[in-house]
Amino acid sequence: MKPCCSASPTSISRREIGILKPLQLSRRILDSRLTQLAARRFVKVKLAKAAPITCIDIDNNEHSFLLCGASNGSIGLCNLHLVDDGTSHKWNLSNPGFPFSHDFMVTDCQWYPQNNQIGITSSMDKTVKVFDLPSCSIIDTFKYDKPPLQIHWNELDSSTPLIAVAHNSSNVPLLDLRVGETSQHLRSRKSSICAVRWCPTRRHILAMGDIEGYVSFWDVRSGRSALRREKTTKGPVGGIKFASNGVYSVVVAASRAVSIRDIDSWKKIAKHKINMTNLDVNRDNPCVRFDISDEGDSLRIAVPCNEDIAYLNYNNGGFTESRMRGHISNVHAVRFRRHYQQLYSSSNDRTVLGWTDAFDCQQQEFLQDQQEALRDDWDDD
């Protein structure tokens, strides 16, 4: 008999008896779904011209709109609901693609955390653009002296959500769209900032990672310097992510060293070094577009690692690493799709792959084809 869901039958029976609490069961189910992620489908993203996709983002509200930035400056959008239905190709045909684009590679993109109508993109053409989806137009363009590498829109603050822009300088401008320009500058005076992240629990706290491996915390309300500055990684900081409960953060260095830290004490909880051949740290753009998922019992970290995705599972104080192979060329960005236990990855091979649990893809003919393809055939005839 085929399993009707990916959770083990024992947990269901334990739940029925009452040993397992409802939340525990749901966490187990989520956990088991996240454990066996495998590349299942291609996501067709309509771009003005096929190009390596450098960054992706999924919206916070419906968790189903994939925003993509490509290396040729074009921006793409994809409805993941249609990908789930298997009708994405039909939708894609009529989708004309985004009418606007950057001049050069898109370095980062993000949806407005409160709704799906506005998004921001940053590019190597030294601009950050804010677009409005209903009118399909650019609302505002901000120019900088250096190309912005990472941007982050405050997810918590709904009244004056600021956008922090890291453009590899000691100065971090904070954009306020209500004002229509940079409202504040954070000057570290120490070294170039290459990673920024707003704290998910405290709206005024901004974490910044610099090229020397330090992570500093700033209170944007005060005009003072950093609250704290801690040496976190050996090389440049590739990226900072916070768990949704705001208890711990994950910092990935450009050298693919992963460390989990407690936010309050900034104590190292765990660390792991991902083995990576041909590691070439680019100090001009050391960003690692990784993602974490804290659904389920354990923490999952997906880190782009050449053609593979290193999939780390942190549970009970130990890391287990697995490699997800599906891309032919270097992976640029990965993103978890919350509530769906799916992972999306974009790569230099111009594709976006969706990684899901096997249970999501149980179409009969697909399985049949797959079984046919996976069978050994030693018969010479």
Added chain:
Amino acid sequence: MSMEAPSSSASLQSRQQILRVATSKLIRQTQEGDKDEINVDSAYLKSLRNEIRGCEEVIPEYVDYLQQTTRRSMSDTRITLLSIIDYFFCRSHAFRSRIVDDIQGLLKLVCETDPLHCPLPGPTHKAKQLKVYAIKRIKAWHEKFGPGYIKLQGVPEFLKHSKAMDFERASAELLAEQRRKEEEDRKKTEKAKIVVASIRQKYDSLKVDVSRHLTEIDTGLRILVPSFEDSFDQPSSSMSAELSSLNTSERKKLHGYDDNQQSISVVVVSARPCVTISEENEDLVQTVRDAKTMLDSYRSDIQNFIRKVTACACNETNEFLKELIETKRQIDVQVEKANELKLEQKRKKEVKKKTRKDSDSEDSDLEDVPEKELEDFVMPEEIPRHILNRVNELEKEQQPSTSREPDNEPGPSTSKESASRIPILPFGLDLKYWGEERAPVQIPKNNSDSHRFWRAPDEDTMVTHDRSEVYETRVFTFVGEERRSEKKCRARLSDGRLCPRMDFVKCPIHGLIVDRDEEGFPLKEVEDSGEITEKEAKAREKEQEEYMRDLEAATGIDMSGKAKKKQQKKDRYAPTEGQAVRQRLEKKLLDKRAIKRISETLEAIRRAKQQKKFGDQFAHL
């Protein structure tokens, strides 16, 4: 347990060793055979296959080994290695997963996806071949195993966007090649069908004769050399059963010789049957001989057919080919039999000679009559020469030959009919004065009705001359029936109607009138009107010449010599060498401007001289 692990790893290692050795031997064998791809029946490949099938654990390391070897080797070896990879890729899932996991590495080595860091090694033509082969294989892999391996699904897309290679063009070329091949095959089959159909038709017409002659020769040979095999065959089975029951000594006794006799010599004069030709069997022999001759010629025909049919061999021709070969074999057998007999021709020749002599002597009574030659034709002077030539030619063409039957000549009755058709003219002035030269008759003018003041000033004008044409020419109207064409052009016009013009041969607009269907399309394919046969061209030329001669005779101007005359005229005025020099100098010296200039100079000199000599004298001022 501790003992088992090293032993299993040792066995794995030994297996790896075997695999490596077999692979290198397979590669060497393939290259020695001057091939690029492995032979599926090779013993080494079979051993490889057994090893891999037997123990899947060896696959990861073996795949790594293959990739390393590919990285190290030249393009021609890479093709061989890729064919090995392809062989196992199509068979084992474990092998496939391992290859697909690092397919980008393989693509780099065989498809040159990274030409900057990892270009394909030489030789260049092999590198190209490798690329094409790799694309072919990868396409096949994608089609067959794509659903199972997500990474493999992305490969065509990846290659399509790769700048280092033109995947789309390559795949299009492959497709085009495939189509071309199919088309070629189809054409070949069609051609073969046509050829076979025509040969079959020819063969069918021969078949009856061949079978008749085969029966003839067979029957004839049976009569000439009766075969006793049939009569021997029947008792042989019972006899052999009896004989087998006897032992050797008894058998010997049965044949009438003793054990003491060691050997028996039997003298066979000739193994070949000999036929003595006599008056009784002469006709029969002749028939056999004739049939043999005929069959010989048929055999060469059939051999020809077989050659043609084998040249365009396809599945449909097999049956026919079998039939042809069977017929040929039968003919061979019969002809061989007939040859063995060596039926001599001498006698026949003698007979022939004899008969010929007899016939000669009989025919000698008749005398040879020399062919009566035509009397020399006396050329009448009045008739122009070219007309005579033409007449002569026509006569030559229509010279009496033996094949002409007298019935064809027009009889007296027909001459009468034709005579009635000759138009008869009434007697007129032209006939009355035939051959006479007559001056025009003067006709006095009648001025009686004119006023005297208006009279012409000269008295001569009182008389006019009669028109001389009256005596020389005759004009008569043709009153026969007009020739009318029933043929309509019926060419299709642009508005859908058919051309209603009627003419004999050619429509002035649509050209030659041909038979057309209701829609106005020609029933038969129109031959290229541009081509005129040699004969026609000659006839036309001749006609033209004759027309020109007639024209010349009528006008008295030499038409043909015009160009020549001009040429001559030009030649006549061409200056000789001395004249040319003279002309050239004249042109320079007697130039008006030159004369003017020089005369001015001379005048100035003269004046200067005069001034010098006589300037002081009053008289010369």
